[in-house]
Amino acid sequence: MxxxxxxxxxxxxxxxxxxxxEEWIELDMKFSKFELFTMLFLDKRKEITMTELVEYINSPMSTATGIADRLVKNGYIIRERSETDRRIVILRLSEEGSQWVKKLKDMISGYLSMVLNDLTEEEKQFMTAIVFKVMNKLQEKLIKPSPGEQNKKDIRKIEIE
Amino acid sequence: MxxxxxxxxxxxxxxxxxxxxEEWIELDMKFSKFELFTMLFLDKRKEITMTELVEYINSPMSTATGIADRLVKNGYIIRERSETDRRIVILRLSEEGSQWVKKLKDMISGYLSMVLNDLTEEEKQFMTAIVFKVMNKLQEKLIKPSPGEQNKKDIRKIEIE
DNA sequence: CCTAATATTTCGAAAAACGTAGTATTCGTA
DNA sequence: TACGAATACTACGTTTTTCGAAATATTAGG
Structure with missing residues (x-):
């Protein structure tokens, strides 16, 4: 079936x-996907450096600079230099940025609780179990990607031949 | 908890x-999101017109033209005029396009069956029930979007009361 | 101190999305 | 059956986003 x-x-x-x-939610996506996840990351971590941002969204530094530029320009984040190491830039959400993320997360929560309330206790229990099982299985599979795909990013150990 | x-x-x-x-799958996304869903739509429908494409991806015509341009140029789709109405353009997947979609869908199937095989019969049954319940609930909610958002697109059947 | 390393920005080029204006074809009707 | 309106697209130019390469600023190490 x-x-x-x-x-x-x-x-x-x-x-x-x-x-x-935007086709099914009244959500004006004024952000690119990079900008969106930057905001979400900032909401979780409160303060991040450009380097941390790049690690999270997996983009070149110059892309991250552009993202920060636009988010600062539009008033969603604040960019300041670290006092202890003046090379480092620290990003934070502005009040407006926080509000926007809150609104988004509230909306998601809303849909989520609506859906969860519709389930019986038993179904909820099963769902939790299933979700964990699925995530573990995927994780397990993804931890060892197709051969030759290991050491793809982060610092490499150089093989001396 | x-x-x-x-x-x-x-x-x-x-x-x-x-x-x-691309961060967790070995999938070279050589397509924009529009191009990707255009290919998937073509895989399902086999032949579509530009107008149908625009309805599906919800974009302006000029965007759709650009998408078709690039997909034709890169050899993933074929663009031809309708014989019966020469204004109409018909899009089809090329052999290469079909192959690419097949590969993607096979990959998804692979992960999916891996995950499903990990579930007990009981869990599978519950999951099916839950998925349907969730989708119905969401549908139900989304059918009546926030007031003032109705008659936004496509032709609706009007309920006579 | 001086050189290397680190952290980030600047600049310029390429791709994507899209509004507006234009072209080609068909429909409707008088 | 001719001709204006409607339909189905395309062409063009602008804006936005991404990103590689070169430049800048600061700190660390010997």
Whole structure:
């Protein structure tokens, strides 16, 4: 009844909704995906350096500079130099930025609790178990990516031949 | 134990993975999001017109033209005129395009079946029920968006009361 | 101190999205 | 059956975003 291909199609339909949220949510996406996740990261960490940002969003430094430029210009974040090491730039959310993230997260919470409230206790329990199982399985698989894909990023140990 | 805020954070982490797949999958995303969903739509429908494409990806015509231009140029789709109405352009996947979509869908199927095989029969049953319940609930909520947002697009069947 | 390393910005180029104006074809009707 | 409106797209130019390479500023190490 629910064969794999069918489920894949269903999955794709739902992924599309994430990529085009404006089609079904009243959410004015005034941010690029980089900007969005930068804001979310800032909301979680409160203060980050450019280097930390680059590690998180996995982009070149120059891209991160552009992101910070725009977010500062539009008033969503604050950029200041570290007092102890003046090379380092520290980013924080502005009041407006915090508000925006809060609004987004509230919206997500809203949908989430709506959905969760619709489930029975038993279903909730099963769902928790399933989610953990799925995440573990994926993690496990992804920890050892296809051969030749290891040492792809972060500091490399150089093999001396 | 699993409060709402926690789940939201978890959700965001996982959404990030969808937006930055190259960080955890060996998937060379040579496509923009528009191009990607155009290919997936073509894979499902086999033949589409520009107008149908625009309806699906919800973009201006000129954007769609650009998408088709690039996909044709790179050999993933074929663009031809309708015989019966020469204004209409018909898009189809090329052999290379089909191959690429197949590869992507196979990869998704792979992860999916890996995860599903890890679940017990009981869990699978619960999951199916939960997924449907969740999707229905969301649908139900989204069918009546915030007031003033109705008749936004496409033709609606009007309920006569 | 002076050189290397670190942290970040600047600059310029390329790609993507899209508004507006234009072209080609078909439809409707008089 | 001719001709203006409607339809289906494309072309062009601008803006935004990403990002490589070179430049700048600060700190660390010997």
């Amino acid at each position: 629910l064969d794999l291909d069918h489920i894949v199609d269903l999955l794709i339909d739902n992924i599309k909704k994430l990529f085009f949220p | 699993l409060d709402l805020d926690h789940i939201v954070d978890l959700l965001i982490d996982n959404i990030k993975k969808l937006f930055f797949p």
